[in-house]
Each structure stands twice: as structure tokens, then as C-alpha cells.
Amino acid sequence: MKVKSKYNVAIMGATGAVGEEMLKILEERSFPVDKLTLLASSRSIGRKYKFKGRDIAVQELKEDSFKGIDIVLASAGGSISKKFVPFAVKEGSVVIDNTSAFRMDPKVPLVIPEINADDIKKHKGIIANPNCSTIIMLVPIHPIHKLNRIKRIIVSTYQAASGAGAKAMKELEDQSRDVLEGRPARKEIFPHQIAFNLFSHNSTIGTEGYNEEEIKMIKETKKIFHDEKIKVAATTVRVPVFRAHSESITLELTKKPDLARIRKILGEAPGVKVVDDRGNNYFPMPLEASGKDDVLVGRIRKDLSSDKGLCLFVSGDQLRKGAALNAIQIAEILCGLQVR
């Protein structure tokens, strides 16, 4: 992309949980925004958001919404992206798409800046932002992969309500109140009660018995790591937590793990914070990962069931590094800015 001093930026899906986080992060990180356009469905027309002290009204997302826009941050759902992103690309915008619409398209780079920022250069108008669970898993294990190649990942997730949007977070809140006050929990967004309960991730299950979230983690890992051989066994679970995902990860490495070395490289890795205090039983927790940029990693220990195994526990903010922050970091690289 042509380097400028300021860019016209549009957020597609501006009223969603991720869209709102994008707005916040653009301001927090002083992204060089010239004109900011907030796009959403017609239902949200006129709704206003503050950006750098000014009110910006939401406009209806249309095929002709992209004239003069340099960067589109898209997070309005896969079918919306499939429909509207081609119009943005035709107008010359670069789209950083947070949906699953183009992630596995071989012409579209799928990028986590800490891992494969170089892939951004290959874009043809679209750069895909990975699935939140994939990002939160890969950021802390990539430094290990570089040191001692990971052959197999066995992961079980503890996913927050935020991954299903703002309404799902509200449902967790409302249902919790219902249960505490002895009322039946009302279900609208999730298929099962989320308050004081947990359930297998609510995405469609394929013939092999894996849900879409699990398949994303498997396929996206191969693409981002440029490693078709890496194997992933994923079990994705929704838990009654608001906005950070946690994951229990067991790795099978090529060589026996050197724990001291792994701790050291994780301590130095960008986007990662080691939280691993055995004496105080203090490890990554979603409550502490919420609102943070770094993915927290802890419970770093040898796998007692395999001499080349390593176990970890991670927590990362689903809305920030899992979505909005990762997209804006991609935009920063695209604009030749220093990524922090």
C-alpha cells in the first residue's frame, strides 16, 4: 500500500463487539486516521460513536460505501464479507477481514504479525485475520516451534461469550442474574444455558465429529505456520466468562524440551507475557487477560506422559489480540508503521 501520513479507514460491522473494540484501539494506538467511516446494517444508521472527541454517525453498509477508503477493517460476519469485500477491493481499498470468509483462500494471506508478518506483502487486496482461538494458541507457541519444531498440538479451549458477540455477553449477564434470582435462564443467542454451565462450541459439526471452530484451529495453524505436517487435535468449549479465551495446550516436540530455554524465549517473545508463579499458584486467568494486549502463558511444564511433550495454559483477550488488535497490527505493518 502507498505510504501516506494519514489514511481513510472504514470499520465494517462498527456496532459489533469487535467493531467497537477496533474503534477503541485505533484511538489508543494513535493510528494515523484521516477520515473514519463507520459502516453497519441499516438498523444502526445514525447511531453515534466518539472517536478522538468527535461524534461519528454510523452509515449503512452498501456496495458503494468504499470510495476513497484506504483500509477497511471488516468484522460484520462471513456472509457480509463475502458480499461486500469484493466492492471494497475493486475501489482499491485494502481489506483486513476478521471473518472466516477468505481465510483459507490460497490467494489471501492469513496473518498473525508476531508470526508471519512477511505474508502481508503477498496480499491482493485482502488480508485475513485468523480465528480468535487460533491466534491465542499460536502467539505463545510459535517461539517454541522455532526452537524445537512442534509436531502435534492437543488443545482444549475455555472460550468466552464475547466470541459470539456483544449479545452473547449480555446473555451471560442476564442469565446469571436469572439463575441467581431463581428464574429460568432465557436463551436467545446460545443454544444452551451459558450461565454457570459450559458446552461444546456452538458451531456446525462435520462428518468427522468436529465443529467448525475446531476445523479452523486445525487448518489455520497449518497455513500460518507454513507447515502442512503439523497435527492438531482440538476440543472447543464455551465457558461462562465474558471476554478472554483460555486454552490448555499439550505439545509434542521434535526434541526433548529444554524448560529453562523455553521460559527464556517466551519471556522475550513479542505479544506474550509469562505468568507462571508456582509458589503462589498464580497462572493465566481470563479475568487478567481481559483488556490486555499480550497473551498470558503459564503452567509451563514437561508432559509427564511423553518425553518430548510440553504442557502450557494460556489466556488471551478474545476481542483484542483475538480479533481487533491483531487486525490493526496488520494495518500498522501495511502502513509501514512500527508495530508495538
Next chain:
Amino acid sequence: MKVKSKYNVAIMGATGAVGEEMLKILEERSFPVDKLTLLASSRSIGRKYKFKGRDIAVQELKEDSFKGIDIVLASAGGSISKKFVPFAVKEGSVVIDNTSAFRMDPKVPLVIPEINADDIKKHKGIIANPNCSTIIMLVPIHPIHKLNRIKRIIVSTYQAASGAGAKAMKELEDQSRDVLEGRPARKEIFPHQIAFNLFSHNSTIGTEGYNEEEIKMIKETKKIFHDEKIKVAATTVRVPVFRAHSESITLELTKKPDLARIRKILGEAPGVKVVDDRGNNYFPMPLEASGKDDVLVGRIRKDLSSDKGLCLFVSGDQLRKGAALNAIQIAEILCGLQVR
């Protein structure tokens, strides 16, 4: 034990979450109780519980509490069991101990009736009830182990507050209310906020980086399965759920798994209920396992990362099968009763 028509039973730790569940289950299952003695610390003296319509007052647990008692159901904590169980044994009582005090003692059988009921015969006055996470993991995988030997178990738990007792359940309730009403969450029982959060199991961490709960799952599995070779990698996590534990389990088997066969044997296995409806995204959930005797098992699928791998997700009531029910089933076998 000498078979009688009725038995004098004592519950040690009668006022705890497990003790109260034991009382309920003794009545539900019409256990042939002659005299029931409720024992607890001096703080609870005089507190009354209904049993078969009669009020029974709690008595102080003392060294001489066991005269004439046939069966002691002990669940007052490991140090209390270590101190008082020998006095019960000396009086000729058989103690079914729900604490970790004697589980790894080679002279003490560690029993899950569905798996190793025969071990009960070897008792010398004490039979140990396994850890709740161990029971909930082993009941559904033992039928698979018999069909196709399990070489390695990789398990991540989603453990309810009840595992830390009635006060911990109340803490989850109170903290949830605090958070919903914008107050800071007050911590008394757990080291970290449990409401809308999760954390690594709050038991002491050893030199290898494993907490006591994980070590219990590893050691108890070997003892119950009579298989010193079976390997276990465990990660135990506390989640904001009231009373059923869930576990994401990946197994490495000796031969490739035959899914149809495994489904069939799980469908027929005692203590197990298959909940595995892919079309409706309906699998085991702690809310549905709560108050049930069976351990629910679902997400039965091949491990895409290993051709001899199998993945499962289970939920089981921590207070019932994870503790009180398992102990009373042991008592039933001990008394020559038909176990349901």
C-alpha cells in the same frame, strides 16, 4: 463384612457438601440403615438433619465415636481421616474414606465399583474412594480400556466449585452477584475470583510443576486400572460452575479405534450415559450432569492428530458419582447388596 439385615452407619463430616449428599443418597437408595450417626466438629453440635422423616442431631467427632458402628462414610478432610479413621478400624468399623489420606496406601483398596469392585474384598478396615476428577474420567473410559488398551490419557478438566466444598459454592454465588452489581468480588475460599473467571486448580504445586489434583489423577488411574504403564497428562482447571466436573479427554489406544463398537459398549456400560447428538450440537454439560448418577459422555470422535487416538468430552456430578454416590455403592457391595 458380616452380612446383616440393617447396619449402623456413621457419616464423618456430615455437615459438608459431600456429607449432606451422603445422607440424601442413603435415603434415596433405601440403604438398610439401622442407626445413623452424624459426626462433625464441635462447631456443628446439635445441628439437625432429616433422615427418613426423623431429625438426627449432629454429634461431635471423637476418638470414641465409633462403638457399635458397622460402616463409617468419611468425608471430613484428609487430616481428620488420618487422625480418626484408625480409631474406627480398631472398633471393627469398615471405613469408606472419601479423602486422599489412604488412597495410595498399598494395603487400602481404591475402588470405583464399575471398574474394580473385586478389590473391595482385600480391605483391612479401610476402602478409599478416589478423587472426584479421577472417578469422572475413569468410569466412561474403562469400557474402552477393556476393549482396546489405553496407553496414554491427555486430560484437561473443567472443575466445579463444589469440589472445594459448600462454602466454595456459596462463594461462586456471592461473587457472581457482586460482579453483576458492580461490587468487587470478595475472596475467602478460593485464591482467585471464581465468578466469570477460571484458574488452575488451587492445590499445591510440586517440583515438576504439577498440582496435587493432577498428581492424584495420574497415580489413582494406575492403581484403579491395575496398570502401572498407563500414562496420564493432566491439566486441572476450576471453572464457574456449581457442582459437576467436565473433562476433555484424548486417548491413545493400542489399536485404531472402532467408533461404532465404542459407541455400543459405552451405551451398555453401567454408570455411563452417552449424550452425543451432533446434529443438535447436544453433548455433555455440567448443568445436565448435576444431580444425576451417570457420567455423561459425548463428542466421541477419532483424534485427527493420531490414528490410534480417540477424543471424548464428559460431565459428571462431583458430589454424587465423584464422591458420595461412589462411596455408598462401595458400601452396598460390602453389604452384599445389589448395586444399581
